Amino acid sequence: MSLVELIGFLALTGAAAYIQTLTGFAFGLITMGGVGLTGVLSLPDAAMIVSVLTFVNASQMLLKGWREVAWRQFRLVMLTSLPMIFVGYGMLEWLYGTRADLLRLILGLVIIASSLQLALKPEPLARRSSDGSFLFFGTIGGFMGGLFSTAGPPLVYHFYRQPMPQVMVRETLVSIFALNAVFRTSLVTFSGNLPSLSTLTGLLAIPVVIGATHAARRWPPPISPATMRRVVFVLLFLSGVSLGAPAVIHMLKAL
Template sequence: MDFPVFIMIIFASSFVASFIQRVSGFGFGIFMMTILPLVMPSYGEATALSGLLALVNSMYICIRMWKQIPWKKLLPILITFIVVSFFAIRWVAGMDGRVLKHILGGILIFVSIYFFFISERIRVKPTMGVQLAMGTASGLMGGFFAMQGPPAVLYFIACTDSKEEYLAITQAFFFIGNSMMTLFRAGNGFVTRTVGLCWLCGIVAVFLGIWVGAMVFRRITLPSLRKVIYAYMAVSGLLAILA
């Protein structure tokens, strides 16, 4: 692939992922991991780049809403996530990238079906057991696939009392979680020079996506946007399995 085309793909995917995250509250990693494993030199580098860009995406809101973060609701699931993701990332280093892409395809299809047909019917109670279970699921999905959002979001929706609290706790989870996973991935050799170069190119697109997403948020129908995203995920998952 020509270098200019490669950089354009990184820029465009970073913009779209950031736009999705700003409008819907999550989905950055889900979208990025439909693109990056196809263009990055290795699967591990794809997860590292996705995590680094997602970190930047959530950092601004996390800092701005720091005083509104409900730490008692966040810490149990966050600590569980960090511990599990540490081991998941170490396992990724010894796994075949092609196999992981096929597994990722299955996960994308499952997540799209879940949010299309099941998520509105499921309500979880914010108990300690639920936090540990969702933290474990998020740690595995974050470590293996850089998409820790779905299990955590299910818990955050159930435990928060306002949209402001929901936004504060989700962005704090993504910011701190991705910061820790970046350190873990660096220790396993996934944060390479290529990842750094792509991050510098993608970070501009991330801020642009945040800006456009903020403007569009008040004008777009969120359910319609989500359906488009989930349909895209299903198609991308199928292509990953068949590739």
């Protein structure tokens, strides 16, 4: 990355970490959407760096919040999530090598669907869902985590419907994202697909993510959670459309 690209990437990850700390998810979506639009990194390299930065953000949040984790639901999700990371990562490698436009379209659709989910806050359930439902959503989250380091949307939808305190939901989700990030990073490392040294300069975002996470906890914005959700919805929706539309046009021209 050039100096200008690096500065832009640092600003993007800082904003994503700030929003993630406030909402419980969106770090991967915002970062991957920004990378897809600007092209400063390849999607596989960006997903690798997002995994590392997700772990940094999650670790910082869990220093005080780990006691609130719903460990039973955490274990159920991880039981199916970890194996599916292999599947998602394998699809990323295959699509990036043969169908890059399709990969960008999929990422755009994921971001659009996630933004709509954020806008339409799910109604809470009267009773906690069955163990099987956590296994099911863990499967989807693991696949998306392996594909784009964006395991959040299906898991956020399911967890925020549960009759559980919000702090427990948030810390459980962060714990899941942290372990997924460790597992995915290890998978990339052992497969020998580490980014180049120039790309790894993106890891300079680590102190930026730490600072943004602290700032979000110390100085949250003077707006309501509902307003924050609307702002994030608009940003994600526009980035998803901007990412997916050119891919569709390019694919149609190739027919």
